[in-house]
Amino acid sequence: xxxxxxxxxxxxxxxxxxxxxxxxxxxxxxxxxxxxxxxxxxxxxxxxxxxxxxxxxxxxxxxxxxxxxxxxxxxxxxxxxxxxxxxxxxxxxxxxxxxxxxxxxxxxxxxxxxxxxxxxxxxxxxxxxxxxxxxxxxxxxxxxxxxxxxxxxxxxxxxxxxxxxxxxxxxxxxxxxxxxxxxxxxxxxxxxxxxxxxxxxxxxxxxxxxxxxxxxxxxxxxxxxxxxxxxxxxxxxxxxxxxxxxxxxxxxxxxxxxxxxxxxxxxxxxxxxxxxxxxxxxxxxxxxxxxxxxxxxxxxxxxxxxxxxxxxxxxxxxxxxxxxxxxxxxxxxxxxxxxxxxxxxxxxxxxxxxxxxxxxxxxxxxxxxxxxxxxxxxxxxxxxxxxxxxxxxxxxxxxxxxxxxxxx
Amino acid sequence: xxxxxxxxxxxxxxxxxxxxxxxxxxxxxxxxxxxxxxxxxxxxxxxxxxxxxxxxxxxxxxxxxxxxxxxxxxxxxxxxxxxxxxxxxxxxxxxxxxxxxxxxxxxxxxxxxxxxxxxxxxxxxxxxxxxxxxxxxx
Numbered sequence: 001x002x003x004x005x006x007x008x009x010x011x012x013x014x015x016x017x018x019x020x021x022x023x024x025x026x027x028x029x030x031x032x033x034x035x036x037x038x039x040x041x042x043x044x045x046x047x048x049x050x051x052x053x054x055x056x057x058x059x060x061x062x063x064x065x066x067x068x069x070x071x072x073x074x075x076x077x078x079x080x081x082x083x084x085x086x087x088x089x090x091x092x093x094x095x096x097x098x099x100x101x102x103x104x105x106x107x108x109x110x111x112x113x114x115x116x117x118x119x120x121x122x123x124x125x126x127x128x129x130x131x132x133x134x135x136x137x138x139x140x141x142x143x144x145x146x147x148x149x150x151x152x153x154x155x156x157x158x159x160x161x162x163x164x165x166x167x168x169x170x171x172x173x174x175x176x177x178x179x180x181x182x183x184x185x186x187x188x189x190x191x192x193x194x195x196x197x198x199x200x201x202x203x204x205x206x207x208x209x210x211x212x213x214x215x216x217x218x219x220x221x222x223x224x225x226x227x228x229x230x231x232x233x234x235x236x237x238x239x240x241x242x243x244x245x246x247x248x249x250x251x252x253x254x255x256x257x258x259x260x261x262x263x264x265x266x267x268x269x270x271x272x273x274x275x276x277x278x279x280x281x282x283x284x285x286x287x288x289x290x291x292x293x294x295x296x297x298x299x300x301x302x303x304x305x306x307x308x309x310x311x312x313x314x315x316x317x318x319x320x321x322x323x324x325x326x327x328x329x330x331x332x333x334x335x336x337x338x339x340x341x342x343x344x345x346x347x348x349x350x351x352x353x354x355x356x357x358x359x360x361x362x363x364x365x366x367x368x369x370x371x372x373x374x375x376x377x378x379x380x381x382x383x384x385x386x387x388x389x390x391x392x393x394x395x396x397x398x399x400x401x402x403x404x405x406x407x408x
Numbered sequence: 409x410x411x412x413x414x415x416x417x418x419x420x421x422x423x424x425x426x427x428x429x430x431x432x433x434x435x436x437x438x439x440x441x442x443x444x445x446x447x448x449x450x451x452x453x454x455x456x457x458x459x460x461x462x463x464x465x466x467x468x469x470x471x472x473x474x475x476x477x478x479x480x481x482x483x484x485x486x487x488x489x490x491x492x493x494x495x496x497x498x499x500x501x502x503x504x505x506x507x508x509x510x511x512x513x514x515x516x517x518x519x520x521x522x523x524x525x526x527x528x529x530x531x532x533x534x535x536x537x538x539x540x541x542x543x544x545x546x
Contacts, residue, residue: 107467107471108467108468108471109465109468110467111466111468111471248450248454249443249446249447249450249541250447250450251444251447253444253447253475254471254472254476256451256471256472256475257451260454260472263458263463263464263468264454264463266463267463268462268463268465271464271465271468408440
């Protein structure tokens with residue numbers, strides 16, 4: 001019974017923790033401009049993140065070491081450094097976007113300028129990272145993030161023409177959009193679904209929670225059930241925007257517009273759920289990205305790390321996280337739009353994807369670390385297919401960003 | 409050829425250059441500014457309607473209006489600064505955007521006091537949003 005509860009809790013937190021500011025904004029933007037014509041990209045991204053998160057979780061459970069430690073050891077310091085530099089910068093950008101997202105949610109509730117909430121949000125993240133237990137922070141934000149199910153409920157409350165909505169799932173480029181913007185947002189959605197920090201956090205979280213080979217079934221259930229259900233939430237966000245914002249030609253540029261369809265569907269009660277859900281999702285992702293910044297650097301340089309250690313015994317790990325938070329706050333206090341940071345962070349994530357995922361595939365095939373738990377033929381075949389997609393997205397991202405003026 | 413050590417240092421300027429290039433590459437400034445302004449004004453109309461129906465809260469509505477006002481200002485600024493070959497269209501578009509901004513500001517003032525938007529202000533929002541949509545699609 002206890003085991004079953006642990007599995008259920010893991011799945012629920014995986015669903016609630018799947019959506020972050022990148023998924024929220026990108027799905028709403030895409031829904032308001034392309035309808036559900038890009039939903040296939042979310043499905044593709046979810047399959048990809050399931051595949052590689054499962055691989056990195058297996059590496060952690062079997063070897064007892066986080067992915068980054070092994071990447072440096074297996075690929076050498078130079079290749080590891082390229083991976084580290086890209087991952088750390090993208091992670092910092094994502095962290096900035098998440099903290100900005102928390103501030104925007106508080107603005108929605110209070111009407112007070114988000115710049116005043118930015119330092120408080122960052123302080124909240126720091127105090128939780130410093131004081132709270134790993135399982136507590138993961139479970140609390142994941143479970144509260146389930147409030148985002150209100151987006152799926154809103155789709156039903158809006159009483160759509162299901163046939164028409166279903167037809168929207170067929171990939172097509174609307175007349176008002178160009179092919180290049182279509183593919184630019186396809187890459188953004190792909191980057192949002194396969195954000196690198198999710199893999200680092202998942203793998204390092206496995207070490208924090210002391211996973212062993214016995215836990216492989218549970219981790220597989222978390223990934224293979226939780227993430228796809230989280231992906232359905234992402235599609236529900238896009239569907240809400242498709243039903244309410246697309247017909248009125250309201251292109252999403254702010255978080256306040258993302259919640260309008262939910263408010264139209266369910267009024268103030270639905271608004272309550274959606275702000276709790278977005279606050280939990282962005283705050284949870286801010287915690288994860290903050291921890292990921294500490295994990296990546298500490299694991300590369302071989303420093304003591306982890307929340308299972310007292311802060312005094314992992315001082316550099318905690319210092320890195322604090323410095324990361326200060327940088328994020330300073331960037332946001334310049335007045336930069338957190339939504340713009342989010343939009344760029346998902347595209348830059350897509351650019352850096354090969355640096356994150358190629359080493360994971362290499363390590364997951366190394367018998368020296370994995371023993372009999374190396375990838376099977378099917379997983380390797382799928383992994384290679386996804387590598388081709390990842391590299392294609394990475395190569396196309398910059399030209400498309402320039403041609404489309406970042407999706408304008 | 410930069411040394412390997414210099415590559416991480418060059419990453420920052422390269423990133424900034426990319427963002428600038430992405431920011432510079434826009435389509436027709438009249439069309440894109442009208443589209444941006446129409447979207448912003450339509451979101452104000454929707455938010456004000458939801459407030460009137462008792463579905464939206466006052467702070468959330470204020471936030472939507474503030475966000476949309478920022479978009480209107482951005483549309484006006486980018487249109488005003490961009491050279492176009494369609495001077496008459498550009499002036500007409502600027503007029504439409506300024507009318508929309510005036511209507512949005514009037515609604516914003518009413519949201520501060522008395523906390524609701526009058527029928528007259530709501531009608532102005534509707535009219536200006538329709539004008540922008542019409543101009544954006546013509």
